Amino acid sequence: MTASTAGHAALNKVSKPMRPPRKIWRWSNLPLVSYLQAMPLALILGLFLLLPILTIGMVSFWDYDSVRIYPDFVTFNYTETLGSWVTWKIYLNTFKFTLIVWLLTLFIGFWVAYFLAFHIRSVTMQMVLFLVCTVPFLTSNIIRMISWVPFLGRNGLINSSLIELGIVPKPIEFLLFSEFAVVLAMVHLYTLFMVTPIFNTLMRIDRSLIEAARDAGASGFQILTNVIIPLAKPGIAIGSIFVVTLVMGDFITVRFMSGGQSASVGLMMANQISLLQYPAAAANAVILLIVVLLIVAAILRVVDIRKEL
Amino acid sequence: MHSEKRSREFYILAFFFTLFVLFLYGPLSTIFILSFQGPSGGLTFPMNGASLHWFSNLFEQQAVGDFGGSFRRSMILGLMTTTITVVVSLLAGLAFRRRFKGSTFLFYLAISSLVVPSILISLGIGLFFQVLGIRPAWWSSGLGAHLTWTLPFGVLIMFAVFNRFSPVYEEAARDLGANAWQTFRYVVLPMIAPSLIGVGLFGFTLSYDEFARTLMAAGTFNTLPLEIYGMTTNVTTPVLYALGTVTSAFSFLIIIIALTAIIIVGRRRARIG
Numbered sequence: 001m002t003a004s005t006a007g008h009a010a011l012n013k014v015s016k017p018m019r020p021p022r023k024i025w026r027w028s029n030l031p032l033v034s035y036l037q038a039m040p041l042a043l044i045l046g047l048f049l050l051l052p053i054l055t056i057g058m059v060s061f062w063d064y065d066s067v068r069i070y071p072d073f074v075t076f077n078y079t080e081t082l083g084s085w086v087t088w089k090i091y092l093n094t095f096k097f098t099l100i101v102w103l104l105t106l107f108i109g110f111w112v113a114y115f116l117a118f119h120i121r122s123v124t125m126q127m128v129l130f131l132v133c134t135v136p137f138l139t140s141n142i143i144r145m146i147s148w149v150p151f152l153g154r155n156g157l158i159n160s161s162l163i164e165l166g167i168v169p170k171p172i173e174f175l176l177f178s179e180f181a182v183v184l185a186m187v188h189l190y191t192l193f194m195v196t197p198i199f200n201t202l203m204r205i206d207r208s209l210i211e212a213a214r215d216a217g218a219s220g221f222q223i224l225t226n227v228i229i230p231l232a233k234p235g236i237a238i239g240s241i242f243v244v245t246l247v248m249g250d251f252i253t254v255r256f257m258s259g260g261q262s263a264s265v266g267l268m269m270a271n272q273i274s275l276l277q278y279p280a281a282a283a284n285a286v287i288l289l290i291v292v293l294l295i296v297a298a299i300l301r302v303v304d305i306r307k308e309l
Numbered sequence: 310m311h312s313e314k315r316s317r318e319f320y321i322l323a324f325f326f327t328l329f330v331l332f333l334y335g336p337l338s339t340i341f342i343l344s345f346q347g348p349s350g351g352l353t354f355p356m357n358g359a360s361l362h363w364f365s366n367l368f369e370q371q372a373v374g375d376f377g378g379s380f381r382r383s384m385i386l387g388l389m390t391t392t393i394t395v396v397v398s399l400l401a402g403l404a405f406r407r408r409f410k411g412s413t414f415l416f417y418l419a420i421s422s423l424v425v426p427s428i429l430i431s432l433g434i435g436l437f438f439q440v441l442g443i444r445p446a447w448w449s450s451g452l453g454a455h456l457t458w459t460l461p462f463g464v465l466i467m468f469a470v471f472n473r474f475s476p477v478y479e480e481a482a483r484d485l486g487a488n489a490w491q492t493f494r495y496v497v498l499p500m501i502a503p504s505l506i507g508v509g510l511f512g513f514t515l516s517y518d519e520f521a522r523t524l525m526a527a528g529t530f531n532t533l534p535l536e537i538y539g540m541t542t543n544v545t546t547p548v549l550y551a552l553g554t555v556t557s558a559f560s561f562l563i564i565i566i567a568l569t570a571i572i573i574v575g576r577r578r579a580r581i582g
Contacts, residue, residue, distance in 0.1 A: 037404035038415055040397040044460060045418050048453035052433025053425070059436050112329050115322040129326075131568070136333045138514035139560040142537050143553040147336035150343055155353045157339070188332065220318070241424060249426020252521060256541065266428045273525065278436060285429045296424055 053289070060282035069278050077283035087268070087284075091291075094264045097179075097254070098247045101186045105243050106236065108187070109194025113235075114228075116195075117202035130199065137192045145185050145256050152176035152184075177259030185257045186247055193242035201235030202228070237303040241296055248292050337557065344550035352547060363551035375536065376552065382447050383533035387517040389452055394459045394512035395505055402467025406474075416468075423461040427521035430457050435525035446528040454526040455516040462515065463508040470504045499578060503571045510567035514560055 063072040081087050112133065120126045136144065151157050152175035159171040174180055205228065213223045229236075251266030265288050272281035343350075347358030367376055401419075405412060422430075434454050438445045445451070478500065482492040520534040527535060533556065540549055 031407075031409050034404045034407050034409040034412075037400040038409070038412070039400075041401040041404075041419065041460065041464065042411075042415055044393075044397065044453070044456050045415075045422055048434060048450075049418065049422050049425070049430065049457050052430065052437040055437040055440055056429065056433045059440070108329060111322060111325055115326045119319050119322055132330060133333065135561070135564055136337065138510070138518070138564055139337070139557050140518040140520075140534060140537070140553075142518075142520055142534055142541065143340070143557055144337065146541060146549060146553055147340040150339045150353045151336055153353050155351075157354060160354070188336070191329075245424045245426060249428055249521075251428055252538070266426060269428055269432065270524075273432060278432070278439075281432055282436065285432055288426060289429060292424065292426060 056282045056285050056289075059279050060286050062279045062282075064277060064279045066276070068276075077279045078287075081280065081283050081287065090263045090265055090268050093262065094248060094266075097182065097186065097250075097264060098244055100183050101190065101247045102240060102243050104183070104187045105191045105194045106240065108191050109239060110198055110232070110236070112191075112195050113199035113202055116199055117205075133192060133195055141189055142252070142256075144189060145253060148181065148185060148188075148257070149176065152181055177257070177261060179258060179262050181257040182254050182262060185253050186250065189253065190243050190246050193246065194236075194239035197238035197242075198232055198235040201232045205231045234303040237299050241299050244295055244299070245292050248295070249288065340550040340553045341557075343547055344554040346547040346550070350547060352545065352549075363547045364555070366546075366548045367551050367555065375531065376533075379531045379533045379536035382530060383517055386447055386451060386455065386532060387513045389448070390455045390459055390516035391509050391512040393452075393456060394463045395509050397456075397460060398463030398467045398508050399501075399505060401464050402471050405464075405468055406471050416464075419461045419464045422457045427458070428524075430454055430522045431525040434522075438526075444528060445526055447523075447530055447532055450526040450528065451523055451532065454522040455519055458519055458522055459512045459515050462511045466504060466508050466511070467501075470501055474500070502574045502578075506567055506571050506574065510564065513563060517560065517563075 059069065060077050061073050061075065062077075063070045063074050116126055116129055116133075120129060149156070153159070154171045154173070154176070156175065158175060159168075162168045163171065209227055209231075210223055213227050218226065249266050250264060251270040254262055254264040254267045255270070265284065269281045269284045269288070272278075272284065339354075343352070343354070343356070344363055345359045345361070346356055346363060347360045348362040350357035401415075405416065431454060434450050435445060438450050443449070474497075478496050479492050482496045487495065518534055519532075520538060523532055523535060531539065537549075537552060537556070540552065
């Protein structure tokens with residue numbers, strides 16, 4: 001994406017006068033410094049991410065009874081999990097949630113980001129509205145889930161107004177504690193993960209490209225599908241990774257919003273954990289991790305995220 | 310799009326955006342209103358009078374579990390997480406300015422820390438501590454679990470900041486005779502200070518509200534979100550909403566303080582030039 005067109009502003013921004021790097025000896029040029037600077041991050045992630053995941057892998061081959069777990073090498077944690085039709089059904093259910101929530105958050109997230117990036121003219125206003133969208137992300141997920149109760153409950157706002165208006169004779173039961181409620185809460189919680197990366201990529205689209213497309217006779221719809229969406233793909237990919245992994249591993253939203261009437265992989269694991277069946281939960285965790293990583297790898301084939309930051 | 314007259318597309322999208330904002334804030338504002346429910350009021354409308362009954366109920370120890378203790382723990386944990394996140398992210402951001410052996414691996418490790426489902430981190434840390442024979446506690450395993458969530462955000466923010474950071478300022482400083490520390494302290498640090506406050510804000514709020522990763526890593530004593538979660542299963546009075554209002558108000562306060570700090574730091578820099 002070169003700024004060869006008339007975009008003077010873009011040109012100024014892109015090519016800051018860069019002097020060729022001078023080779024002067026400085027202690028800060030030693031690779032050792034980089035290693036020292038990266039060390040704390042590597043240590044923390046090694047200790048609290050890498051080793052725990054390896055532990056899960058190890059424990060998934062352990063044996064257990066109702067009280068404790070034993071070091072061993074057994075594979076029945078896997079064969080039992082994979083051999084049970086319940087597992088497959090739960091995975092199917094989880095994929096269903098993932099697909100629905102992904103489509104909804106993508107649709108909402110794209111149009112919100114598009115509105116902010118292309119229709120709000122002042123940068124200050126853009127930032128203010130973006131913050132308005134961001135702030136709920138920084139508050140408690142559980143509180144945000146609880147806050148649906150007065151809306152969706154049997155005597156909640158929606159039901160009482162529907163009855164008052166004479167649209168339904170008695171309260172609709174499926175609003176709260178249902179799969180509908182799960183999807184609603186997930187969209188509520190996770191849309192922001194879509195808005196932010198898409199907004200970020202849309203903001204970096206060179207406006208002269210859109211003008212050029214317009215001058216070449218493209219309609220608004222053609223500009224959207226041939227210019228904007230292709231350039232927004234990296235943001236869409238990053239947002240999709242967030243949403244897909246969050247929904248795939250979710251257990252709290254499913255538990256709370258479905259009132260125990262629906263299942264997900266995360267919830268299945270959480271139940272095994274509460275029954276102290278750690279090796280079974282660990283085998284489930286390994287399977288879930290592989291599935292999630294495969295999805296992420298598939299999305300990453302579309303875009304190299306390191307280039308996009 | 311750039312024409313002076315607002316297009317029809319603008320009004321449709323503006324309407325859509327307004328609905329989205331209502332969707333984001335509507336539920337939160339209802340529990341805010343309902344937390345002022347009268348003493349005989351229930352979990353839904355109508356309001357049976359207005360009172361501060363449920364707020365005072367919140368501070369009676371026996372009524373709703375250990376609200377004060379869990380708040381204190383979440384507060385300390387949040388501050389610990391914030392400090393470590395800011396320092397470690399800054400150092401990692403500086404390190405990533407150059408390619409070093411293993412930098413790609415470390416970067417993807419940080420990304421995977423976001424991508425790995427939270428329940429896996431929780432289970433993993435719980436099992437890891439169990440296998441090692443160490444008792445999990447909120448200030449050790451809990452802190453680690455929170456860092457796996459806050460550090461990737463911090464690292465990504467710093468990564469983005471330094472990607473756009475022109476080295477000419479540092480070169481100018483060095484040409485003027487500043488040593489490496491002076492260059493960092495008086496040139497680089499002031500320029501990235503707003504971003505660091507942003508990292509701190511993320512660090513604190515994400516830690517303060519974190520639930521899924523803490524579940525198995527917190528040990529005996531609950532953090533505030535765990536306490537709230539426990540309440541959802543056995544508390545059926547508006548005291549739940551009062552708690553929601555108080556913690557959300559606290560979150561908003563932190564956000565406002567951080568944003569004010571960012572604006573002040575930015576203004577001061579602009580004035581100095």
